[in-house]
Amino acid sequence: MFQQITSFQNPKFKLALSLMERRERKKEKKFLIEGFREITRASLGQQKIYELWICPELFLGDNEAALIEQIRLKGAEVYQIKEALFKKLSYRDRPDGLIAVANCFSIPLGQIERQIQGKSRALILVAEGIEKPGNLGSILRSSDAVACDAVISCDPRTDIFNPNVVRSSVGTLFTQTVVEAGSLETLEFLKNQGFTLMAATPSGDVVYHECSLKGKIALVVGCEQLGLSALWMDSCHLKVNIPMLGVADSLNVSTATTLLLYEYRRQNPL
Amino acid sequence: MFQQITSFQNPKFKLALSLMERRERKKEKKFLIEGFREITRASLGQQKIYELWICPELFLGDNEAALIEQIRLKGAEVYQIKEALFKKLSYRDRPDGLIAVANCFSIPLGQIERQIQGKSRALILVAEGIEKPGNLGSILRSSDAVACDAVISCDPRTDIFNPNVVRSSVGTLFTQTVVEAGSLETLEFLKNQGFTLMAATPSGDVVYHECSLKGKIALVVGCEQLGLSALWMDSCHLKVNIPMLGVADSLNVSTATTLLLYEYRRQNPL
Numbered sequence: 001m002f003q004q005i006t007s008f009q010n011p012k013f014k015l016a017l018s019l020m021e022r023r024e025r026k027k028e029k030k031f032l033i034e035g036f037r038e039i040t041r042a043s044l045g046q047q048k049i050y051e052l053w054i055c056p057e058l059f060l061g062d063n064e065a066a067l068i069e070q071i072r073l074k075g076a077e078v079y080q081i082k083e084a085l086f087k088k089l090s091y092r093d094r095p096d097g098l099i100a101v102a103n104c105f106s107i108p109l110g111q112i113e114r115q116i117q118g119k120s121r122a123l124i125l126v127a128e129g130i131e132k133p134g135n136l137g138s139i140l141r142s143s144d145a146v147a148c149d150a151v152i153s154c155d156p157r158t159d160i161f162n163p164n165v166v167r168s169s170v171g172t173l174f175t176q177t178v179v180e181a182g183s184l185e186t187l188e189f190l191k192n193q194g195f196t197l198m199a200a201t202p203s204g205d206v207v208y209h210e211c212s213l214k215g216k217i218a219l220v221v222g223c224e225q226l227g228l229s230a231l232w233m234d235s236c237h238l239k240v241n242i243p244m245l246g247v248a249d250s251l252n253v254s255t256a257t258t259l260l261l262y263e264y265r266r267q268n269p270l
Numbered sequence: 271m272f273q274q275i276t277s278f279q280n281p282k283f284k285l286a287l288s289l290m291e292r293r294e295r296k297k298e299k300k301f302l303i304e305g306f307r308e309i310t311r312a313s314l315g316q317q318k319i320y321e322l323w324i325c326p327e328l329f330l331g332d333n334e335a336a337l338i339e340q341i342r343l344k345g346a347e348v349y350q351i352k353e354a355l356f357k358k359l360s361y362r363d364r365p366d367g368l369i370a371v372a373n374c375f376s377i378p379l380g381q382i383e384r385q386i387q388g389k390s391r392a393l394i395l396v397a398e399g400i401e402k403p404g405n406l407g408s409i410l411r412s413s414d415a416v417a418c419d420a421v422i423s424c425d426p427r428t429d430i431f432n433p434n435v436v437r438s439s440v441g442t443l444f445t446q447t448v449v450e451a452g453s454l455e456t457l458e459f460l461k462n463q464g465f466t467l468m469a470a471t472p473s474g475d476v477v478y479h480e481c482s483l484k485g486k487i488a489l490v491v492g493c494e495q496l497g498l499s500a501l502w503m504d505s506c507h508l509k510v511n512i513p514m515l516g517v518a519d520s521l522n523v524s525t526a527t528t529l530l531l532y533e534y535r536r537q538n539p540l
Contacts, residue, residue, distance in 0.1 A: 041517060134404060142525055144516030168522070175517045209536050242532075245540060246414030247311060247445045252438070255412055255528040258521065262512075262529055266479050270515060 002054065002080040008088070012079065016053060016101055017089055022159055025104060031161035033100040033171075034091055036060070040067060041171030042102060049076045051101035055086035058097030071100070091163040104161050107179045109189045112150040115177060116193070122149045122216045123264050124195065126186060128232055129223035130253065131157045137168025138254035139221075144172035146265040151176060154183045157223065187235055190218045197236040199228055200256055202249060204241035208260055211240050213267045221257045272324065272350040278358070282349065286323060286371055287359055292429055295374060301431035303370040303441075304361055306330070310337060311441030312372060319346045321371040325356035328367030341370070361433040374431050377449045379459045382420040385447060386463070392419045392486045393534050394465065396456060398502055399493035400523065401427045407438025408524035409491075414442035416535040421446060424453045424502075427493065457505055460488045467506040469498055470526055472519060474511035478530055481510050483537045491527045 005013055016032065018024040025031050030050070033042050042049065049071050054064070072078050081089075089099055116122045125143050130136045136158055143151050153160055160180060166173055181189075190197060195218040200208060220236060222228030227250075228236075242256060250256070275283055286302065288294040295301050300320070303312050312319065319341050324334070342348050351359075359369055386392045395413050400406045406428055413421050423430055430450060436443055451459075460467060465488040470478060490506060492498030497520075498506075512526060520526070 044517070138522040138525060141518055141522055144518050145512075145514050145521055147515035170518050172516060172518050242415075243535065244415050245417035245535070246442060247314070248411055248414050248440050248442050251415055251528065252408040252411055252524065254522065255408060255525050258525040259528060259532055265513065265515070 002078040005079050005081050005085070008085060012051070013081070013085060013089070016051065019101065020091070020163060022162065025159065025161050029104045030101055031104055032089070032163055033102055033166055034095070034098070034163060035167065035171070036064065036067065036096050036098050038166055038171035039071070039098055039100045042100065042174040043071060045174030047102050047105070047174050049074065049100045049102050052076050052078045053086065053089060053099045053101070054078060054080050055083055055095070055097040056080070057083050058086060058095050060096045064098065067098070076100070091167060107177060109179055109181055109185065112177060112179065113193065116149055116216070120215065121268055123261070123268070124149055124190070124218045125151045125257065125261065126154055126218055126220040127151065128154045128183065128220065128228060129157055131224050133158045133162040133164035134168045135224065135252070135254045136160065137165045139257050140165070140169035140172050140176065140178065142254065142258040142261055144176055146261045147270060148176065148261065150179060152179045152181055152186050154181060154186050156180060183229070183231055187231070196238055198238040198240065199233060199236040200240050200242050200260060201227070201233065202241055202244070204239040206240055208240040208242055208263055211238065213264045217264060219257070219260050219264065221253055224253055272348040275349050275351050275355070278355060282321070283351070283355060283359070286321065289371065290361070290433060292432065295429065295431050299374045300371055301374055302359070302433055303372055303436055304365070304368070304433060305437065305441070306334065306337065306366050306368050308436055308441035309341070309368055309370045312370065312444040313341060315444030317372050317375070317444050319344065319370045319372050322346050322348045323356065323359060323369045323371070324348060324350050325353055325365070325367040326350070327353050328356060328365050330366045334368065337368070346370070361437060377447060379449055379451055379455065382447060382449065383463065386419055386486070390485065391538055393531070393538070394419055394460070394488045395421045395527065395531065396424055396488055396490040397421065398424045398453065398490065398498060399427055401494050403428045403432040403434035404438045405494065405522070405524045406430065407435040409527050410435070410439035410442050410446065410448065412524065412528040412531055414446055416531045417540060418446065418531065420449060422449045422451055422456050424451060424456050426450060453499070453501055457501070466508055468508040468510065469503060469506040470512050470530060471497070471503065471509050472511055472514070474509040476510055478510040478512055479533055481508065483534045487534060489527070489530050489534065491523055494523050
């Protein structure tokens with residue numbers, strides 16, 4: 001049997017709960033991973049898990065026991081709690097009874113350098129100042145789908161450990177090289193590595209699907225409200241436009257990003 | 271000067287506030303439109319506005335007065351309220367001081383028939399059972415961008431008048447033909463009108479960008495959790511796949527929809 005925790009006042013429970021706040025994640029260097037699929041992918045991605053909070057009443061499938069055992073054997077504490085406590089810790093409308101506590105990670109730009117060494121083709125996604133966790137997560141889901149070499153979140157307004165980033169990435173946060181870095185160091189890194197910087201803007205010279213995408217491409221996308229900063233826009237060599245035939249002048253950032261990622265992959269099949 | 275309302279207990283304020291709930295929208299047949307851009311587009315789209323709630327402290331630009339006057343002249347009551355009341359009525363993190371109350375509309379399938387009469391090419395988007403307002407709104411933003419002939423929301427789990435649908439559609443809900451209808455009547459309508467039904471599925475026979483999209487196409491997309499129902503999937507003539515090169519087996523529904531809409535438009539430029 002697993003250790004049962006029954007009180008909202010339990011210090012371990014309170015600490016886990018505090019990780020819903022960015023400030024506490026930063027202080028504790030820990031974050032929450034909710035959901036069977038997400039925890040499975042975190043475990044696949046070598047993410048160290050310290051604690052697992054479970055609520056068997058909420059389990060949806062038959063494979064929870066195996067996943068719990070696998071994570072327990074890797075050294076995690078397992079705490080069993082009742083539905084009322086679990087729902088407090090959960091971010092979801094329909095929780096599935098599994099929440100892990102893991103260590104925040106920090107991947108240096110140098111790791112990308114090692115990964116792409118010797119490659120003549122590479123695709124990196126740079127997301128500047130994204131504000132909504134749902135957009136950042138959805139972007140990660142798409143970058144996974146096209147097998148981006150890396151994602152760099154620059155000067156983010158939402159941290160990659162936000163529960164809704166984890167959720168809307170469906171756990172692909174853990175199976176890719178995702179780096180948080182400042183814009184200046186990222187720009188320097190990309191220039192040194194010989195990347196062509198590409199952005200979408202209404203004034204772009206060429207329609208995105210008529211532009212030849214070759215070699216090492218860094219697709220740079222900006223925040224929801226304001227788009228790319230001047231620093232990034234001025235640094236981009238390749239400016240494409242996405243045809244907008246209606247009344248709105250832009251797409252949602254995650255849908256625009258997906259269009260461009262898939263256009264790269266259409267031209268550069270694996 | 272406009273009529274000032276200062277109490278949370280004011281019946282008009284309470285009625286407006288109640289429209290954040292789907293049940294009340296359905297009962298009152300009214301809904302909220304928040305934001306300068308959204309209200310402007312609603313007004314452009316011939317949407318009748320009954321009330322305008324304003325909070326001048328929160329205005330972000332210089333054009334509010336003109337918009338308010340234009341809407342007042344069309345017969346709307348204008349109520350001025352303080353920030354505390356406004357924030358209660360607002361759905362946004364950063365409200366811009368403008369919220370309209372408008373009549374829910376209901377467009378029949380017959381209107382689409384009239385619009386596409388005599389056309390040999392047409393694009394209709396069918397969204398089945400979408401659950402998250404942010405996804406439905408983002409889909410509308412993309413269907414506007416590619417100039418879809420119409421959008422049909424079938425058996426929706428979120429109504430198109432949800433404040434977050436209005437917001438994430440950036441008001442394109444009002445500038446397109448958006449129909450809510452049942453699946454059976456929609457299927458019959460599309461068959462009678464000679465549409466080819468198209469869906470994306472992992473088992474699709476052909477990659478989405480290698481498939482020839484001609485004539486009248488209805489792109490059918492399903493709900494976040496479960497995808498398309500068997501009723502719709504079995505009715506689709508054309509099944510395409512979106513390459514998934516990572517660990518996840520699907521994209522976010524609004525990003526996948528956008529990819530396919532833009533592929534149609536790439537092959538069928540206006």
